[in-house]
Amino acid sequence: GQQVMQIPQYQHVQEGEDFTTYCNSSTTLSNIQWYKQRPGGHPVFLIQLVKSGEVKKQKRLTFQFGEAKKNSSLHITATQTTDVGTYFCAEEYGNKLVFGAGTILRVKS
Amino acid sequence: DTAVSQTPKYLVTQMGNDKSIKCEQNLGHDTMYWYKQDSKKFLKIMFSYNNKELIINETVPNRFSPKSPDKAHLNLHINSLELGDSAVYFCASSPAGVNTGELFFGEGSRLTVL
Numbered sequence: 001g002q003q004v005m006q007i008p009q010y011q012h013v014q015e016g017e018d019f020t021t022y023c024n025s026s027t028t029l030s031n032i033q034w035y036k037q038r039p040g041g042h043p044v045f046l047i048q049l050v051k052s053g054e055v056k057k058q059k060r061l062t063f064q065f066g067e068a069k070k071n072s073s074l075h076i077t078a079t080q081t082t083d084v085g086t087y088f089c090a091e092e093y094g095n096k097l098v099f100g101a102g103t104i105l106r107v108k109s
Numbered sequence: 110d111t112a113v114s115q116t117p118k119y120l121v122t123q124m125g126n127d128k129s130i131k132c133e134q135n136l137g138h139d140t141m142y143w144y145k146q147d148s149k150k151f152l153k154i155m156f157s158y159n160n161k162e163l164i165i166n167e168t169v170p171n172r173f174s175p176k177s178p179d180k181a182h183l184n185l186h187i188n189s190l191e192l193g194d195s196a197v198y199f200c201a202s203s204p205a206g207v208n209t210g211e212l213f214f215g216e217g218s219r220l221t222v223l
Contacts, residue, residue, distance in 0.1 A: 033211065042199060043152065045211035086150050096142075096165050097212060099152040 004032070004091050006100030014108050019076040021103035023089035030092055032072045034063060037102075038085040046074075079107050112136050115200050115215040122190060123223055129186045130218045132200030140164075141183040142212065143175060144199040152199070158183055159205075187220075195222045 004023045013019050023032065031050040035043040047056055049065035049072060056063045062075045076083055086102040113134045122128055134141060142165075143155040157165035158177040172188045183200060200215040 035212075037150075042214040042216050043212070044214070048210055088152065092208065094165075095208075096154050096157060098154065099144075102150050102152070104150065 113215040134202040138202040142201040
């Protein structure tokens with residue numbers, strides 16, 4: 001089935017460094033969602049991007065949707081230990097939400 | 110109040126046993142889902158129900174049988190458990206299918222098959 005490719009699989013950063021995860025699709029997406037899952041927790045919705053070239057910010061998090069609506073990124077500025085977890089992108093495929101493989105973020109303090 | 114609640118949170122059982130996981134949402138949503146998350150964190154959809162009607166059934170073995178007695182509840186029964194069934198099972202809900210935005214996930218049920 002359809003699946004967005006998400007990279008990197010893991011990222012270890014020093015606290016204060018920036019972090020970016022990317023999702024790429026071979027087809028045009030209608031929209032893309034991002035979720036965060038803390039260790040031992042459940043996925044929590046962060047944002048949905050719909051428009052071509054859209055950029056949205058949530059404090060230190062910046063979400064982008066590519067002009068061709070085939071890729072998206074999540075950038076965290078100046079990571080903190082509270083940012084640890086797995087970040088997933090998810091695309092609508094038919095009438096279901098299909099998740100990328102996720103990027104596991106570890107932050108060293 | 111927990112929006113999407115699952116029970117039990119942890120389940121340890123022997124191969125060959127039958128077990129059930131229950132899910133309830135108090136958000137008034139029409140659509141509910143079961144996702145399986147394996148040890149590599151990969152989240153895979155299993156089933157989806159809209160207003161008690163099955164709308165998605167991924168290639169899941171027949172040993173897995175969902176049941177939705179009403180639109181606020183979606184249970185998952187698993188027969189003849191196998192080692193590979195060990196995973197975290199997440200229930201989720203959304204207002205009216207994925208097109209209406211975000212999924213609300215339960216806290217997960219960690220199943221360990223010995």
